[in-house]
Amino acid sequence: MNDDIERLRRWRLALGSEAEAACGGLSGPAAEMDQALAALYDLSGPGSLAGRDRRGGRGGSAPGVARWLGDIRRYFPSSVVQVMQRDALQRLDMREMLLQPEMLQTVQPDVHLVANLMALSQVIPAGTKDTARRVVRQVVDDLMKRLEEPLRSAVSGALDRSQRNRRPRHAEIDWHRTIRANLRHWQPEYRTIVPETLHGYGRKSRRPQREVVLCIDQSGSMANSVVYASIFGAVMASLPAVATRLVLFDTAVVDMTEELDDPVELLFGVQLGGGTDINGAVGYCQSLIREPRNTIFVLISDLYEGGVEDNLLRRAAALVDSGVQFITLLALSDEGAPAYDHALAAKLAALGVPSFACTPDAFPGLMAAAIRRDDVGAWAATQGMATSPKARR
Structure with missing residues (x-):
């Protein structure tokens, strides 16, 4: 009997108030959980966050939003809280809540929140910037704890095996x-x-054994990739055996290598959005390469080119022919299969440039494979990462 009641309660929470006649009412903590869910997903209801925002404007909605953020952290696990916060930002266009320090102190920090703060970095009020930086610092520190040692070990181990003395x-x-x-x-x-x-x-040895160039598309869809790539770039920059450069681009190119010692400052220097000139960015990076056969060039982009595609393909062919290990990551994130230009990915693959999405946890293995000069496309296939066809061997 208790199992049946629990099952009905779960269905009622999942389906909302319209299922009350069939599943029964809620009381106690379950009713409060239902109110928190309805505030976000029942946009026409009296307790909707959207309704509060339309009636009261930013100032009037702030206390209600703060209470809601506290409620969801009380009743749901961290992973669910992050999904609900993301839905609130996307469904209700509530980015203004990130411009208020009391809101930032309440939200659950994660990569998606950092991406939104990056997008708003130019308009965040002075009174909120310190809070925003603390939030970003917390996420960066958490990611460094999780990702630094696997990358450091993988890269160092691969260098040791590839450079026996x-x-x-x-x-x-x-x-x-x-x-x-x-x-x-x-x-x-x-x-x-x-x-x-x-x-x-x-x-x-007095000079680095490998040179790594990370060339990152900072269009809005690549925001999470920028966060992870900045963390990895900072880790690799701390390894004396690897010379690391990090370049961001849209229609302009910005070399952020000097900021690699502080990923937080680097992220606040990102300008998400705008057009995309991949050819121009690859051309700039090409000018940085001094030892092609010791260079790993990682382009992180969805390949929606706004520049001259034919010139991009010529540059890619020249880089591959010179001995550069050229890899395209269509995304560096945990968000699943990305949207990207399939036609351009196939053209790059035909030149010997494998293109695939990579999760942050798999990135250390990718760099180790590249340092060992393994077939990176084959390595990606063994990891279950879809690669573009017709890669030249």
């Missing part, structure tokens, strides 16, 4: 590999190993 200096010796290779030279009387063969990393 047979005559290492003392500080460059790979002791684990050296000991394994010389176990047969164990000297029982001295209780030690005589290392006839030394194995080293070459990590102390």
